[in-house]
Amino acid sequence: MTETKYDKYLFSGLEPGGKPSAPGHGIDLLSLDNEVIAGSNFYRISWLDPKNFQDHPMTVHLPPHIHKYTELLIHLGTNPDDPFDLGAEVTMIMGKEMEKHTFTRTTTVYVPANFLHGWWEVKNVTRPWLFIQVNQGLMHSAKYYPQIFPRAIRDRLPPLEDEWE
Numbered sequence: 782m783t784e785t786k787y788d789k790y791l792f793s794g795l796e797p798g799g800k801p802s803a804p805g806h807g808i809d810l811l812s813l814d815n816e817v818i819a820g821s822n823f824y825r826i827s828w829l830d831p832k833n834f835q836d837h838p839m840t841v842h843l844p845p846h847i848h849k850y851t852e853l854l855i856h857l858g859t860n861p862d863d864p865f866d867l868g869a870e871v872t873m874i875m876g877k878e879m880e881k882h883t884f885t886r887t888t889t890v891y892v893p894a895n896f897l898h899g900w901w902e903v904k905n906v907t908r909p910w911l912f913i914q915v916n917q918g919l920m921h922s923a924k925y926y927p928q929i930f931p932r933a934i935r936d937r938l939p940p941l942e943d944e945w946e
């Protein structure tokens with residue numbers, strides 16, 4: 782394909798800076814931040830498909846954490862007969878009180894800067910849906926608090942490093 786002046790602004794397929802997700806997670810369609818385009822905030826779009834969850838049901842994989850900037854977590858259903866039917870069951874923990882929210886409808890979660898949230902868990906995926914993460918900062922930032930979890934859960938978590946400069 783011939784390169785044009787502005788083709789750098791169109792994305793199709795996983796772009797540099799994006800990492801393929803592990804089985805049981807979504808398939809990343811886009812991962813964009815200040816390293817990909819100078820001045821861009823952090824955006825990630827993932828496709829969550831029942832096929833990816835058959836052998837790898839998602840379990841709790843992220844301990845409670847905070848971000849430096851406001852985050853939007855957009856869960857979009859794709860049922861043409863009911864756009865609010867998410868086709869999955871998502872649980873999100875909010876605040877230091879660890880308030881539990883479970884939803885099966887198209888839902889956007891607004892996470893203020895420095896607000897403790899997570900874990901985030903996906904279950905019962907019955908149809909593909911889209912997950913869009915927006916971080917209102919140039920790069921993804923996170924500080925994790927695994928110590929909040931009981932030891933049995935903490936031991937099952939993958940190693941996580943804070944992204945905090």
Ligand SMILES: [Zn+2]
Binds near residue numbers: 848852898899
């Ligand atoms: Zn988060």
